[in-house]
Amino acid sequence: MSLRFYDTSARQVREFSPLREGCASLYLCGATVQAPPHIGHIRSGVNFDILRRWLTHLGYEVTFCRNVTDIDDKIIATAAREGVPWWQVSERNQRAFTHAYDALGCLPPTVEPRATGHVPEMIELMRRLIDAGHAYPADDGSGDVYFDVGSYPAYGELSNQRPDQVVEAADTDRDKRDPRDFALWKGAKPGEPSWETPWGRGRPGWHLECSAMATKYLGPSFDIHGGGLDLVFPHHENEQAQSRAAGDGFARYWLHNGLLAVGGEKMSKSLGNSLRIPQMLEKVRPVELRYYLGQAHYRSTIDYSDAALQEAASAYQRIEGFLTRAVEVLGEITPAAEVPEAFAEALDDDLGVSQALAVVHGHVREGNTALAAGGKERVRELASELRVMLGVLGLDPLSDQWASEGQGLREVVDALVAVALEQRQAARGRKDYAAADAIRDRLTEAGVVVEDTPQGPRWDLRRG
Structure with missing residues (x-):
């Protein structure tokens, strides 16, 4: 089965055929660093990290570019309100985004360019557009430069809108020739x-x-452009x-992740319903939050609830519990070379993570049965396949990312609990069951x- 994605521009699922054989280029609209991230922002990071x-x-050699918008109206307004330089607001919030991506196990991008570091590339793109008759500087000498929507008949193809129905909301009081035109500068x-x-x-x-940075690092044409569904219009359309008006092929596939809602409303700072990452990590561990954000199909809407979060954490703990017990019985378990066919078919079908997780949990159920029956070879086979599937997700x-989480404290607690369990076993040995209980x-x-097993007592921390 071939790899397929739902392409927003085509409004259908298309087979993935990269520009260069064996290579895949991916641009993701990253953070506008006006405020710290909420889980809606990081959901996008998790979805495209899985991709x-x-x-x-x-086997693709992936070049992954995720930009940072480090200057905009809201950043400037926040800086003015706080009485600090604009770059100070951008810098602290970018660090918060980076920490959140890292905490949830998102691999770092190949390159993470900032808008303010690419002004020369933007000037060059504007010059190309003006020379081609697709952009114009404002007549009043203000320094504004606009894209001439009327000069580009294909405008609206991505978002499936007719140009005569489109009006750019911003800058309507500026010196535009047409209210549909949008500001380049x-x-x-x-x-x-x-x-x-x-x-x-x-x-x-x-x-x-974004156009300037995407083409600088990925070329005039590249494979995949990603971002949230709320960016289709006007950002990605523009x-x-x-x-393309400047002559670049630009993105060949457009992938958009669904939004994260609270009580049916889109999560946003303006609505006061944002769930910040530090707040969420007081409820669950980072890996459990990643499971929650990544488990649904990337194009679906997630309506957040504490109950759903805890359910996801429990589901992950079942996976973790089986692998922990398998290691106790078998020792080191290395990931398999290949994923099961059903898992591959699920991800090849427009990144069907929920179906892929069904394969994961099927392995866990069968693995627990094999553990109870003492079938060590089957346990090893299932655990090995689990590790490669979970690595993709x-x-x-058992990876370095998550196995080291709280490892130092775990070793101390392990030593203390071992003493208590030895005392419990001694009490049971002398039939002092009251003391053991x-x-x-x-x-x-x-x-x-504490769980009593044929191999002896084992323990874990209660979660949730």
Whole structure:
């Protein structure tokens, strides 16, 4: 079965055929660093991290570019309100995004360019558009530069809208020739950061920066452009229009992840319903939050609830529990070379993670049965396949990313619990069952769950 994706532009599932054999180029609209990230932002990071890992597993050499928008109206407004430089707001929030991506196991991008570091590339793109008759500087000398929507008949193809129905909401009071036109460059205002251009000082428009950075690092044509569903219009529509009007092929596939809602409403700072990453990591471990954000199909909407989060954490703990017991019985378990066929078919079909996880949990159920029956070879086979599947999903509890989580504290607790369990075994040996039960009860009260197995007692921390 071939790898297929739902292409927003084509409005259908298409077979993936990269520009260069054995290579895959991926651009993801990353953070606009006006505030710290909420889980809606990081869901996109997790979804496209799984895509990147699957492409890599299939043997593609992946170049992954994820940009940072480090200058915009809201960043400037926040800086003015706090009385700090604009770059200070951008820097602290970019660090928060990076920490969140890292905490949830997202692999670092091949390159992570900032908008303000690519003004020369933006000037060059504007010059190409003006020379081709697709853009114009404002007549009032303000420094504004606009894209001429009327000059590009294909405008609206990505979002499936007719050009005569489209009006760009921003900058309607500026010197536009047509209300549908959008800003490539915003002329300088007093007190705002600005850069010199042939048309006057100013700063980037939101859409221009992504076209400039994508083509710099991935070329005039590249394979996949990703981002949230809320970016289809106007952001991605405008990116595609300006790049193709300038003569670039730009993105060949458009993939958009669904949004994360709270009580049926889109999560956003303005609505006051944002769930920040530190807040969420007080409820569950990072790997459990990753499982929650990645388990649904990437194009679906997730409506957040604490109950759903805890259910996801419990599901992950069942996976983790089997692999932990398998290692106790068998010792080291290495990942298999290949994933099961059903798992591969699920991910090849527009990244069907929920179906892939069904294969994972099927292995866990069969593995637990094999453990109970003492079938060590079958346990090893299932655990080995589990590890390679979980590696693709970024969820392998035996990987360096997650096995080291709290490892130092775990070793201390392990030593202390071992003493208590030895005392419990001694009490049982002399048939002092009351004392043995009391020890177990004290451990339970402390959050240590003891399980008696044919191989002896084992313990784990109670979660959830």
